[in-house]
Amino acid sequence: MKLLEERILAEGIAENQDVLRVDGFxxxxxxxxxxxxxxxxxxxxxxxxxxxxxxxxxxxxxxxALLTAKELGVELIIMKKQPSKVLYKDLFQxxxxxxxxxxxxxxxxxxxxxxxxxxxxxxxDFLAYGEAAAGAIRLVRMAHATIAGVGILIEKTFxxxxxxxxxxxxxxxxxxxxxxxxxGVIELEQ
Amino acid sequence: MKLLEERILAEGIAENQDVLRVDGFxxxxxxxxxxxxxxxxxxxxxxxxxxxxxxxxxxxxxxxALLTAKELGVELIIMKKQPSKVLYKDLFQxxxxxxxxxxxxxxxxxxxxxxxxxxxxxxxDFLAYGEAAAGAIRLVRMAHATIAGVGILIEKTFxxxxxxxxxxxxxxxxxxxxxxxxxGVIELEQ
Numbered sequence: 001m002k003l004l005e006e007r008i009l010a011e012g013i014a015e016n017q018d019v020l021r022v023d024g025f026x027x028x029x030x031x032x033x034x035x036x037x038x039x040x041x042x043x044x045x046x047x048x049x050x051x052x053x054x055x056x057x058x059x060x061x062x063x064x065a066l067l068t069a070k071e072l073g074v075e076l077i078i079m080k081k082q083p084s085k086v087l088y089k090d091l092f093q094x095x096x097x098x099x100x101x102x103x104x105x106x107x108x109x110x111x112x113x114x115x116x117x118x119x120x121x122x123x124x125d126f127l128a129y130g131e132a133a134a135g136a137i138r139l140v141r142m143a144h145a146t147i148a149g150v151g152i153l154i155e156k157t158f159x160x161x162x163x164x165x166x167x168x169x170x171x172x173x174x175x176x177x178x179x180x181x182x183x184g185v186i187e188l189e190q
Numbered sequence: 191m192k193l194l195e196e197r198i199l200a201e202g203i204a205e206n207q208d209v210l211r212v213d214g215f216x217x218x219x220x221x222x223x224x225x226x227x228x229x230x231x232x233x234x235x236x237x238x239x240x241x242x243x244x245x246x247x248x249x250x251x252x253x254x255a256l257l258t259a260k261e262l263g264v265e266l267i268i269m270k271k272q273p274s275k276v277l278y279k280d281l282f283q284x285x286x287x288x289x290x291x292x293x294x295x296x297x298x299x300x301x302x303x304x305x306x307x308x309x310x311x312x313x314x315d316f317l318a319y320g321e322a323a324a325g326a327i328r329l330v331r332m333a334h335a336t337i338a339g340v341g342i343l344i345e346k347t348f349x350x351x352x353x354x355x356x357x358x359x360x361x362x363x364x365x366x367x368x369x370x371x372x373x374g375v376i377e378l379e380q
Contacts, residue, residue: 023300023302024302024303027268028267028268028270028299028300028303029265029266029267029268029300029302029303030256030259030265030266030267030268031265032256032257032259032260032265032266033260035256036260058248058249059248059249059252059268062249062252062253062256063252063256063266066220066222066225066252066253066256066257067222067256069220069222070222070223070226075219075220075221075222076219076220076222076253077218077219077220078217078218078219078220078249080218083273109218110213110218110219112213112214112219113214113218113219
């Protein structure tokens with residue numbers, strides 16, 4: 001996705017071999033025009049899949065996921081992160097480890113919003129080790145819904161996320177693939 | 191804002207005298223069509239104010255704020271909540287008490303994205319006691335930017351939020367005003 005690649009190369013900040021900061025246009029300050037272009041690309045890619053809902057995880061995925069849902073004419077579900085392990089009877093819950101932040105959290109979704117007639121698209125900003133995507137897949141399947149795919153803005157192909165998602169029998173479509181990061185260096189896959 | 195009022199009356203769940211759940215169309219499942227209507231209403235109200243950025247607080251305000259920014263042709267800044275009190279030199283930080291959740295958090299914003307030439311619109315989903323809005327106002331002013339107003343989807347007029355924002359010299363525009371909640375009861379101001 002050319003427009004997103006250009007922004008990453010122009011404004012992304014590679015802090016080290018693991019961390020790419022995209023605070024200026026995606027995570028902290030958000031460019032609505034870029035988000036709309038990203039959303040149109042996802043919608044074009046998944047338009048024939050019969051998507052009934054778009055799913056994302058709070059909070060960096062909300063902006064692109066909302067506009068993708070709008071393009072596809074469906075509603076968005078925002079899965080919530082909660083720190084505590086309290087169990088609620090009206091929620092699906094699963095533990096997600098975050099390698100990037102060296103912590104874990106409880107990912108939750110209300111039981112009300114998905115059922116076996118739903119076929120969903122999961123959208124997230126980054127794919128690194130795939131733990132968040134795998135958690136989202138678990139919650140969708142607890143609701144007996146099916147999954148058309150995972151749509152990612154920025155995939156770090158030098159980490160294991162794609163394999164983790166594929167293990168779960170789900171395809172990944174990523175708009176930009178990064179094969180290497182180092183301080184001040186961003187190498188894209190062509 | 192008639193469309194939002196109708197959805198609140200049809201699908202909102204008043205749990206008790208304080209809590210209105212709007213999980214089905216705003217907070218957890220999000221209706222992009224409704225969000226676009228809400229955004230157009232905010233944009234219409236603030237169109238002559240010379241807004242340069244829209245600001246919101248993660249994560250329930252992101253959807254309406256993103257579309258408002260898009261309508262106004264400006265970028266969105268998402269203020270972040272962090273639990274710890276660690277100080278970072280590249281962030282503005284302020285403590286926000288949450289009466290609704292009986293806790294407090296550190297609200298943060300990068301120093302990079304606002305300066306004295308900015309005139310911002312702050313968008314949030316709920317106005318209750320006004321602590322979050324007042325925190326956002328403090329951060330905007332730390333950046334020496336000015337504030338056109340606070341745009342709120344749902345104001346609980348029986349709590350003190352509006353007074354708290356006005357104390358700070360900022361105007362509130364709210365789309366729906368709720369004057370009373372009780373279990374199963376939602377009373378709107380006309």
